[in-house]
Amino acid sequence: MVETRRQQIETIASSLFREQGYAGTSVRDIARGLDIQGASLYAHVASKEDVLWAIVRRAAERFEAEIEMAERATAGAAPVERLEAYVRGHVGVLTENVGQASVFIREWRSLSPDRRARIGARRDAYENRWRQLIAEGSQAGAFAPTDPPLAAAYLLTALNGIVTWYRPDGPLSARAIAAEFVNLSLRSLGAEERP
Amino acid sequence: MVETRRQQIETIASSLFREQGYAGTSVRDIARGLDIQGASLYAHVASKEDVLWAIVRRAAERFEAEIEMAERATAGAAPVERLEAYVRGHVGVLTENVGQASVFIREWRSLSPDRRARIGARRDAYENRWRQLIAEGSQAGAFAPTDPPLAAAYLLTALNGIVTWYRPDGPLSARAIAAEFVNLSLRSLGAEERP
DNA sequence: CCTACCGATCGGTAGG
DNA sequence: CCTACCGATCGGTAGG
Numbered sequence: 001m002v003e004t005r006r007q008q009i010e011t012i013a014s015s016l017f018r019e020q021g022y023a024g025t026s027v028r029d030i031a032r033g034l035d036i037q038g039a040s041l042y043a044h045v046a047s048k049e050d051v052l053w054a055i056v057r058r059a060a061e062r063f064e065a066e067i068e069m070a071e072r073a074t075a076g077a078a079p080v081e082r083l084e085a086y087v088r089g090h091v092g093v094l095t096e097n098v099g100q101a102s103v104f105i106r107e108w109r110s111l112s113p114d115r116r117a118r119i120g121a122r123r124d125a126y127e128n129r130w131r132q133l134i135a136e137g138s139q140a141g142a143f144a145p146t147d148p149p150l151a152a153a154y155l156l157t158a159l160n161g162i163v164t165w166y167r168p169d170g171p172l173s174a175r176a177i178a179a180e181f182v183n184l185s186l187r188s189l190g191a192e193e194r195p
Numbered sequence: 196m197v198e199t200r201r202q203q204i205e206t207i208a209s210s211l212f213r214e215q216g217y218a219g220t221s222v223r224d225i226a227r228g229l230d231i232q233g234a235s236l237y238a239h240v241a242s243k244e245d246v247l248w249a250i251v252r253r254a255a256e257r258f259e260a261e262i263e264m265a266e267r268a269t270a271g272a273a274p275v276e277r278l279e280a281y282v283r284g285h286v287g288v289l290t291e292n293v294g295q296a297s298v299f300i301r302e303w304r305s306l307s308p309d310r311r312a313r314i315g316a317r318r319d320a321y322e323n324r325w326r327q328l329i330a331e332g333s334q335a336g337a338f339a340p341t342d343p344p345l346a347a348a349y350l351l352t353a354l355n356g357i358v359t360w361y362r363p364d365g366p367l368s369a370r371a372i373a374a375e376f377v378n379l380s381l382r383s384l385g386a387e388e389r390p
Numbered sequence: 391c392c393t394a395c396c397g398a399t400c401g402g403t404a405g406g
Numbered sequence: 407c408c409t410a411c412c413g414a415t416c417g418g419t420a421g422g
Contacts, residue, residue: 023219024305027401039402040407048401106301110219144382147375150367154379157356158349165348172345180342184349187339188383222417234418235391243417392422400415406408 005044008034010058013051014099018163022052022103022110052107053115059104060122062093067129079137080191086133087159087185088178094162095174102163127152134189144190155185200239203229205253208246209294213358217247217298217305247302248310254299255317257288262324274332275386281328282354282380283373289357290369297358322347329384339385350380 003011012033016025027048028038045051066089074082094101108119130152137143159181166177198206207228211220222243223233240246261284269277289296303314325347332338354376361372 019304021216021218021305023216026399028399037408038400039409039411042402043407109214110216144378146378150372150375151379153356153360154353154376157359158353158383160356161348161352164352177345180345181349183339184341184346184383187385188353188379190382221415223415232392233416234393234395237418238391394420394422396417396419398416401413403412404410406410 005034009041009044009051010055011099014055014097014103017052017055017107018099018102022107049110049112049115052103052110055100055103056108056111056115056119059093059097059100060119060126062097062100063090063104063126064122066090066093067126071129079133079140079142080186082133083137083186083189083191084182086130087182090156090159091162091178091181092174094159095166095168095177098163098166098168105160105163127156130156137189137191142191146189151189155188158184158188200229204236204239204246205250206294209250209292209298212247212250212302213294213297217302244305244307244310247298247305250295250298251303251306251310251314254288254292254295255314255321257292257295258285258299258321259317261285261288262321266324274328274335274337275381277328278332278381278384278386279377281325282377285351285354286357286373286376287369289354290361290363290372293358293361293363300355300358322351325351332384332386337386341384346384350383353379353383 009030013025013030016029016033020029026038027041030051031038031041034041067086070082070085070089074085108116108123111119131148134143134146134151134155135148138146138148162177162181166174168174204225208220208225211224211228215224221233222236225246226233226236229236262281265277265280265284269280303311303318306314326343329338329341329346329350330343333341333343357372357376361367361369363369
């Protein structure tokens with residue numbers, strides 16, 4: 001697959017931001033990864049923050065698309081199955097593009113106030129869907145009684161931790177990780193093991 | 196309690212590093228919090244990194260002391276009780292000094308290579324104790340069968356997530372958070388609810 | 391703890 | 407995409 005220059009920039013910036021943070025990465029660091037001069041980067045992007053913004057937006061879109069798919073695929077199903085779909089989708093987004101996902105999770109605070117607010121609202125909406133599902137499952141008796149906001153925070157950060165250690169060429173496949181994390185997630189909510 | 200100037204520096208730096216990251220915080224930012232000139236900070240510290248190093252070391256000591264206490268308090272007890280002590284200790288360190296704990300968890304990568312390696316070894320040793328306990332509990336049948344390294348990573352990042360949203364003056368007390376997170380943790384490992 | 395200052399690097403622009 | 411350059415800020419030092 002041919003990557004446009006713009007895509008290359010975002011890919012390299014993602015991994016640099018993941019490793020060194022946004023503030024710890026200079027425009028020249030990014031340019032070096034493309035074998036061009038620092039100032040030449042501005043032929044392709046308007047600012048350093050625009051690169052961060054593009055990465056964060058793309059990641060947000062992927063999380064949202066994935067949870068929409070999970071919703072549609074398990075509409076009317078039992079809470080346990082719906083949660084499994086949520087977890088698989090979330091872990092899938094995490095592992096398919098760790099750099100991008102990691103930046104979304106950890107570096108969105110570096111955005112300008114208005115952009116930070118906009119992405120914050122989308123993050124809240126996403127997390128609310130998890131709270132909602134947990135609340136429903138809890139009320140239906142499929143999950144143990146729990147505080148939905150707290151349980152959602154617990155669950156999502158547990159999953160998000162994957163970005164701190166996951167490597168695509170590591171010993172554990174994304175499938176194996178997803179399988180184990182589905183079990184851990186279901187148990188966390190007191191759901192019975194799947195058959 | 197009277198804080199020495201040095202302690203004030205670490206306290207202010209902790210909260211700034213937590214909010215803006217180490218790279219995103221300047222020496223002048225820290226000095227401003229003390230109402231002194233940027234250069235005057237160097238009457239108290241050798242370098243910016245020394246401040247980070249001091250914070251990280253102190254946090255590491257607290258986590259280590261707390262798990263030692265948990266070990267002693269529950270020596271010979273059932274895995275469920277031991278895990279509960281681990282979780283309470285960990286959450287206690289997190290909430291008692293969120294700034295310091297947050298910097299320990301999220302900013303240790305900004306240390307120089309040798310210091311990063313040293314703190315990395317201590318983090319590994321700490322995580323190993325969790326793995327060990329999970330493995331023992333799993334073998335004894337007190338916990339559901341699981342991959343101890345993966346389960347430990349899941350659990351610890353779930354707990355660590357607390358530093359991203361906890362505020363001492365927030366609506367949830369540290370006690371209440373600890374209680375709920377103990378439940379979530381025990382359930383995550385498939386332990387039966389405590390009576 | 392201050393003033394005065396240092397070289398290096400930062401994000402970014404002008405003009406090709 | 408390059409060269410040449412900008413003002414601002416960075417971590418840090420000298421000398422009081």
